[in-house]
Amino acid sequence: MTQPPFETLRLDGVTRRFAGHAALAGLTLDIRRGEFIALLGPSGCGKSTALNCLAGLLPLSAGSIWQDERRLDTLPPERRGFGMVFQNYALFPHLSVRGNVAFGLQMRRLPRAEVRRRTDEAIELVRLTEHAGKLPGQLSGGQQQRVAIARAVVISPSLVLMDEPLSNLDAKLRLEMRTEIRRLHQSLGLTTVYVTHDQEEALSLADRLVVLRSGRVQQVGTPEELHTRPANPHVADFMGFRNLLHLKAEKVAGDSVVMNVEGVRLTGTAVGDVRPGDDVIAAVRPEHLVPSDEGIRCVVDVAEYQGRDMAVEARTGDGLVLHLRTTTRLAPQDPITVTAAAPNLLVYPAKDDAWPT
Ligand code: ATP
DSSP states (O other), rough: OOOOOEEEEEEEEEEETTTTTTEEEEEEEEEEEEEOOOEEEEEEESHHHHHHHHHHHSOOSEEEEEEEEEOTTTOOOOOOOOOEEOOTOOTTTOOHHHHHHHHHHTTTTTTHHHHHHHHHHHHHHHHGGGGTSOOGGSOOHHHHHHHHHHHHHTTTEEEEEEEEEETTSSSHHHHHHHHHHHHHHHTTOOOEEEEEOOOHHHHHOSEEEEEEEEEEEEEEEHHHHHHHSSHHHHHHHHHTOEEEEEEEOOOOEEEEEEEEEEEEEEEEEEESOOTTTEEEEEEEEEOEEEEEEEEEEEEEEEEEEEEESSSEEEETTOOOEEEEESSOOTTTTTTEEEEOOOGGGGGEEOOOGOOOO
């Protein structure tokens, strides 16, 4: 009953419209067997729509889905052979843990001994053996999510789809389950597509991330690529580059761009085509704005103590707001001068047509 192995799952221009509005517009992506893919983006960007199109819960408005040479998007959900894990667990409340996990195998009319063996294995895999006889209502949120995961993987799916599976759990449990999901993905050799709006979760779990915004792909890349070199200011913003400064490029030499903030020179690194005189958006993470005597002069507005360091909001004389982090104790009204090293200051053309909106 194991699903046939595949090399590539291909989404080709997958589009879904609701009343003429494209919730997902032309998603093209090759998912290789064994990959962990995260679909990432803010609320309403089309993540769940993409997952539901893959699962067969939503028909496509355009495009197609292929597992190697086999066309999938015309098949009903149960014939795609995918396992699904949802945010709300969606367990049968009247069935025990064992009953919930066995359900998919029983539906496939497998011999009783095989159902029992595979159910026990899956329950052991998610470390719930001692709870196997309990009803979902007698379990904690984390345990219920483990049942949902066991139920998804017990059918040996060719692909596991997860829609924000950890969002109902508290912070500590979320971290534990994150490790658990990665462990299962690796040890079972699964191929996983995982939806989340949490960039940290996506970066820590996925081999590749797909960042969506308004139904369009903004960037596909490894966690490192997205973390260090977001393709446009939308992705940069989403990846924690909290400072997006609207400036002008004064000089450009290769990918080195010189800008000016209230009389202070800043040198950044161009991402894309930047020319002298262009309006640009310079992106920098709070932790990469560092104190410097020659830096931009500002005054602290808000200083929040956060244990290891302080999160500070400061304002320049012209009212430009900067977000920074520092281990120096600062209080409102304290003066501070900051700058950023060129590799940490990414400079994007500010033209609207320079990236997908
Ligand atoms: P969230 O993180 O909030 O779940 P999401 O990224 O998963 O968001 P989707 O649920 O895919 O976003 O929704 C994408 C867009 O499509 C949104 O603008 C949403 O309002 C719209 N949409 C989704 N489902 C429907 C529907 N059944 N009918 C009409 N519009 C819909």
